[in-house]
Amino acid sequence: MNDVTLEELKAIPVLSEVPEEQLQWFIDAGETITLEEGQRMFEVGEPVNMTTIILEGRIRMCVMQNGKLREMAVIKEQGITGYLPFSRAKKTPGFGECVKKARIFRVPAEKIKEGTQLHYELTEALVHTMTSRIRDFTSLQQQNEKMFALGKLSAGLAHELNNPAAAISRGASSLNAQIQNLPAMFKAIVSLNMTPEKVDTINELLVTRANQTDRPVLSMMDKADREDDLADWLMDHEIKKLEFAENLVDFDFKPEDLDHMNACTPVSQQLEIVLAWVNNYLLATKMIADIKESSQRVSQLVTSVKNFTHMDRDSDKQLLDIHTGIRNTLTMLDYKLKKGNIKLVENFDLNLPQVKAMAGELNQVWTNVIDNAIDAMEINNGGTLEIKTRQDRQFVEITIKDDGPGIPEEMQSQIFDPFFTTKDMGKGTGLGLDVVTRIIRQHNGTVKVHSVPGNTEFVICFPINDD
Secondary structure, eight states, X not given: XXXXXXXXXXXXXXXXXXXXXHHHHHHHHOEEEEEOTTOEEEOTTOBOOEEEEEEEEEEEEEEEETTEEEEEXXXXXXXXXXXXXXXXXXXXSSEEXXXXXXXXXXXXXXXXXXXXXXXXXXXXXXXXXXHHHHHHHHHHHHXXXXXXXXXXXXXXXXXXXXXXXXXXXXXXXXXXXXXXXXHHHHHHHHTSOOOHHHHHHHHHHHHHHHTOSOOOXXXXXXXXXXXXXXXXXXXXXXXOOTTHHHHHHHTTOOHHHHHHHHHHSSSGGGHHHHHHHHHHHHHHHHHHXXXXXXXXXXXXXXXXXXXXXXXXXXXXXXXXXXXXXHHHHHHHTHHHHHHTTEEEEEEOOTTOOOEEEOHHHHXXXXXXXXXXXXXXXXXXXXXXXXXXXXXXXXXXXXXXXXXXXXXXXXXXXXXXXXXXXXXXXXXXXXXXXXXXXXXXXXXXXXXXXXXXXXXXXXXXXXXXXXX
16 A cells, blocks of 8 residues: 655655656555554564655654663654665664654665666655764763763762761761760769879870871781780779770870870779770861861862862863873772772873863863773673873873783774774763764874783873864
């Protein structure tokens, strides 16, 4: 059955200028079918062998991405899809489902190929449709790539923020517990008959140890030995709370310090009150330091995100230190480095001149290349990521090296092509390195790859004086 009319085809903007005799040939070569709501127009993996026009109704195209079903596009009335002249599409990447009862006109690909030799205007219109489709699909895929990368970074950021946030919560709870002890301790302390000079002596020792910045870094064995020495001292002086020993060692207290405090206490049986006060103060100091450190970590992560996205700068090229963006990117991907058991080696020339670039764009380059290197090394359950920077005459050169399995030689010439990926189905769109190439060219730079098993290097160069 074929009930499509010339008027219907002429009403489609892309076909409006095609001569009627060519449209009539088009009509004679095809057929019209009807699809009910829920019926499939095509399935995943079917050959792309029809040029299809949606005359009435609506078709939804869906694909599987990262294990989830995603809607890629909705083709409405007057939409053209399927095979188009000079298209290299062979199989459908997803399925097409009718979401509104549809009347569809379709022409076999063999007929269209014949028509390209006879009907210039019709071919031109269909090619224009193809280029528009490629542009729209590429834009959509690039957006998906960015959202996919953002999703991974967001997951990592949430993980990184969770640790310091949990530490702040624990520290606040512990600090609150120490504060709750203060009234009872105050009552016990004021009952001691200590001279002001003795109080000052103990306070001076306490403040000195609490503010000491050159505490020795002890091995687990050395720390255990020192805790045993203090525990023995406490038992010798009939102090039952041996848990004091661990905290006192953390602040570099030694047995002679306890001797000093004991000498300042009027009655030896009251030494436990003094030590409880000292222990409470030291614990509170430790909790405050932990909260401060965790808060700074949160602030650092927020700053890294802000710098990574370059959200408070305009989009013009500016002179910048490339190391800032690389370090911000490494901060964002730190969770993946830890998870993948990957050692990071930074071999930076910190005297490099600045380059004129868009920081947000360069961060996409670092993210894509470094993330790919991490993914490669995860196959080997770990490895070493080395990032090296140096000046090569009038260029700044950045080398990102991993010791993963490498890129097969036959694929190395294709890895920068759009939609080409060496990753498993659902793990990559094949646009990451295409984005890298586009950005580097935009900055008048170059990118090269050298890869053998156990050694893959991406070498990126940017001109120093680029106006």
